[in-house]
Amino acid sequence: MIAEIIVDVSAYPIDRPFDYLVPEALESVIEAGARVKVPFGPRKVLGYVTGLKQESALNPKKLKPIHELIDLEPVISGELLDLSRWLANHTLSYEIDALQVMLPAALRAKYEKFIVVTEPEQLLDADFIHFLAGRKRVPLKEVDSSSLMKTVKKYVGQGIIAVDTKVGQHTAVKKIRMIRIASHEKLQEVLSAIQSNAKKQIELVQWMIRHAEETLGAKTVMEQTGIQSTVLKAIIEKGAAVEEFAEMYREPDAPMLKDVAIPEVPTTEQQVALDKLAASADSGKAETFLIHGVTGSGKTEVYLRTIKHVLDKGKEAIVLVPEISLTPQMTARFKERFGPLVAVMHSGLSAGEKYDEWRKIHRGEVSVVVGARSAVFAPFQNIGIIILDEEHESTYKQEDTPRYHARDVAIKRSEHYGCPVILGSATPSLESYARASKGVYTLLTMTKRAKNQELPAVTVVDMREELKTGNRSMFSVQLADAIRQRMERKEQSVLFLNKRGFSSFVLCRDCGTVVECPNCDISLTYHRAHERLKCHYCGHEEQVPLVCPECESEHIRFFGTGTQKAEEEIAKLFPEARVIRMDVDTTRQKGAHERLLRQFSEGKADILLGTQMIAKGLDFPNITLVGVLAADTTLHLADFRAAEKTFQLMTQVSGRAGRHDLPGEVFIQTYSPEHYAIELSKAQHYEPFYTHEMMARKQYGYPPFYFVTLIQFTHEDLLKVADFAEKGSRYLKDNLSPDTVIIGPTAAAISRVNNRYRYQCLIKYKKEPKLTETLQQLIKYYRTDWIKSGLTMSVDVEPVSIY
Numbered sequence: 001m002i003a004e005i006i007v008d009v010s011a012y013p014i015d016r017p018f019d020y021l022v023p024e025a026l027e028s029v030i031e032a033g034a035r036v037k038v039p040f041g042p043r044k045v046l047g048y049v050t051g052l053k054q055e056s057a058l059n060p061k062k063l064k065p066i067h068e069l070i071d072l073e074p075v076i077s078g079e080l081l082d083l084s085r086w087l088a089n090h091t092l093s094y095e096i097d098a099l100q101v102m103l104p105a106a107l108r109a110k111y112e113k114f115i116v117v118t119e120p121e122q123l124l125d126a127d128f129i130h131f132l133a134g135r136k137r138v139p140l141k142e143v144d145s146s147s148l149m150k151t152v153k154k155y156v157g158q159g160i161i162a163v164d165t166k167v168g169q170h171t172a173v174k175k176i177r178m179i180r181i182a183s184h185e186k187l188q189e190v191l192s193a194i195q196s197n198a199k200k201q202i203e204l205v206q207w208m209i210r211h212a213e214e215t216l217g218a219k220t221v222m223e224q225t226g227i228q229s230t231v232l233k234a235i236i237e238k239g240a241a242v243e244e245f246a247e248m249y250r251e252p253d254a255p256m257l258k259d260v261a262i263p264e265v266p267t268t269e270q271q272v273a274l275d276k277l278a279a280s281a282d283s284g285k286a287e288t289f290l291i292h293g294v295t296g297s298g299k300t301e302v303y304l305r306t307i308k309h310v311l312d313k314g315k316e317a318i319v320l321v322p323e324i325s326l327t328p329q330m331t332a333r334f335k336e337r338f339g340p341l342v343a344v345m346h347s348g349l350s351a352g353e354k355y356d357e358w359r360k361i362h363r364g365e366v367s368v369v370v371g372a373r374s375a376v377f378a379p380f381q382n383i384g385i386i387i388l389d390e391e392h393e394s395t396y397k398q399e400d401t402p403r404y405h406a407r408d409v410a411i412k413r414s415e416h417y418g419c420p421v422i423l424g425s426a427t428p429s430l431e432s433y434a435r436a437s438k439g440v441y442t443l444l445t446m447t448k449r450a451k452n453q454e455l456p457a458v459t460v461v462d463m464r465e466e467l468k469t470g471n472r473s474m475f476s477v478q479l480a481d482a483i484r485q486r487m488e489r490k491e492q493s494v495l496f497l498n499k500r501g502f503s504s505f506v507l508c509r510d511c512g513t514v515v516e517c518p519n520c521d522i523s524l525t526y527h528r529a530h531e532r533l534k535c536h537y538c539g540h541e542e543q544v545p546l547v548c549p550e551c552e553s554e555h556i557r558f559f560g561t562g563t564q565k566a567e568e569e570i571a572k573l574f575p576e577a578r579v580i581r582m583d584v585d586t587t588r589q590k591g592a593h594e595r596l597l598r599q600f601s602e603g604k605a606d607i608l609l610g611t612q613m614i615a616k617g618l619d620f621p622n623i624t625l626v627g628v629l630a631a632d633t634t635l636h637l638a639d640f641r642a643a644e645k646t647f648q649l650m651t652q653v654s655g656r657a658g659r660h661d662l663p664g665e666v667f668i669q670t671y672s673p674e675h676y677a678i679e680l681s682k683a684q685h686y687e688p689f690y691t692h693e694m695m696a697r698k699q700y701g702y703p704p705f706y707f708v709t710l711i712q713f714t715h716e717d718l719l720k721v722a723d724f725a726e727k728g729s730r731y732l733k734d735n736l737s738p739d740t741v742i743i744g745p746t747a748a749a750i751s752r753v754n755n756r757y758r759y760q761c762l763i764k765y766k767k768e769p770k771l772t773e774t775l776q777q778l779i780k781y782y783r784t785d786w787i788k789s790g791l792t793m794s795v796d797v798e799p800v801s802i803y
Ligand SMILES: Nc1ncnc2c1ncn2[C@@H]1O[C@H](COP(=O)(O)OP(=O)(O)OP(=O)(O)O)[C@@H](O)[C@H]1O
Pocket: 260, 261, 262, 263, 264, 265, 266, 267, 270, 293, 294, 295, 296, 297, 298, 299, 300, 301, 302, 425, 426, 450, 451, 616, 617, 618, 619, 655, 659
């Protein structure tokens, strides 16, 4: 028997399955989708069986046998194997990358090198013998000095020792020690044989007699009896019990947030959506729905009830949420409804926890998974629905290879299972809304909030006017008044600060110089805690300068509206306010996110101040005020989606206010109040914004009217990168249809990162049948030739941002 195997090596000539001989002993157990260890050149690597066959086109004598079968149960189903091929093709990535992205990191290979002594030790010098300390196999990583490394190299050359690679797994199944206690009779027998001065042993056996034939955790036994493990061990040796190891799951802490009651009856709009979704789920056809529902319209409730419907039919559900920030409240709601049937997968879990959640799904022990992007690959075998909440979020697109969009993968999987996909949002992406308008997706609209509350009243505050009247603080008079009122009424406020691109930088007030990174064309970020400047692209760090490097003025200091600064201003304006700050710094610790949100939900703070991570998903009854401190930050991104992102963000944050009985109010502070994205978020009507933005996109030829593909080139040498970028675009121009537009090559908006110059070129097309083929050929040139000159090139089909 022959197995086709994709090996864990990313290189151009290797991006195809290789044939290996299946040893006879494995013939009856090996299956496609299992992992194996195979020889590859001089080493052993991990591989995935993608197919089995009787004959190879190659000479069977030349085929090498599989070294080891790792999985008796395949880790990748037939459906996911097909999906990986589609994914590799669709995103122009290596098949091995497409396979590995579907698995938890724990299942990917870990390669460890070992020194193995092959010749008698007499040949080794004293230092080396000392280093070996009697061992015949030593991990290479223990070699910590260059002189020792030299010795290793010398001995390897002489054939006295060898370096061997071991393929292992990152994280193991967690096992705990169990004690199976013997029968009553046996224990009596043991007891009578114990010497009378071994008091502890006697005590333990007497305890065991009361628990005869039970199996208990070793830890429990020790805790309950208060004896030490040596005593337990002695007793086990005498036959009073047997030691066993049992598999167990690492249980991530279940977030417990004070939640609102489960609604008893759906609203009319919810019912309409529910009926259509149920009918579609029962039809066995793949259909994609877009639920456009205003903030607080009860989309989540629609998801929950539809999932219930699907579970009742014995099927499974995948729910994707954009990022960890959403999961605490979301998971709490799902766990409340579906209890232990829910697995949770997000980046806040440890590798071991992720692996355990994955195994629960793989073994069919759960039927709902709530997770971030990669949960779209959950190894269910009978999917009944896939849901993407906040479908417009850019985090659904993976930024590294394979550069896939979870929405595309969800739709692809739904075609296999004949099940619906729900895309839900209060502010759909232009792409999705355009598809729904054309009837490609089925549009479901929910225009009212679930409890019929009004959407909050939105006021746009012109910060230029504030400055003219002498108010230099981050808070306009209106917003400050509104916060004060909330404090008096014991209601809660959410203050939102979009940090991206506008964090605190150091600026000279005399000449306007901003301190930039010497390696990248971007400003350095000021870190107050250590009084240092850091580059967030390459990690460069330096001291804050005392005088301006350009004009030597002493008026150089940090400028900006970081969350820390906002916190300080709040403390000055409202000394009595209890503030919770949520940003990357305060949520770094595991579980911090949940803890802070819980405190806020329990009313332990008046103000929640935070970045993007608080923009969505929060549903707390006492929030009646939302303030956006500076709306401009997203508006000025060098990206064709800047207006769309701003509108979405403004609508999402506004939606946090007045979701329950108390009415809400929103203040948006900005230096560009006349921009349409700001003006239209005031009325909170999506359609006028959609119409306006579509006109702009049409005029400039952007998605959804055109598709775009972004090619980026980087090199240490400016002339070289320009040269390769030129070569690349010429190749594209020569090979793609005349209707396709190729923009560039140009220097990227951030033109240098980590000492590498960045160039890019953008392909715009309506229909380009030769695209995949042409790009594959370009990638082939790159991987076989250009790469050797130090170039990196990446291809991003339908990128989410282009800077
Ligand atoms: N039929 C209903 N009757 C009463 N209350 C409801 C009903 N449906 C939902 N709710 C409540 O309304 C609030 C908003 O619902 P939900 O969070 O599902 O909205 P959403 O559309 O997902 O909001 P967003 O997009 O803003 O996150 C929740 O507190 C929910 O419990």
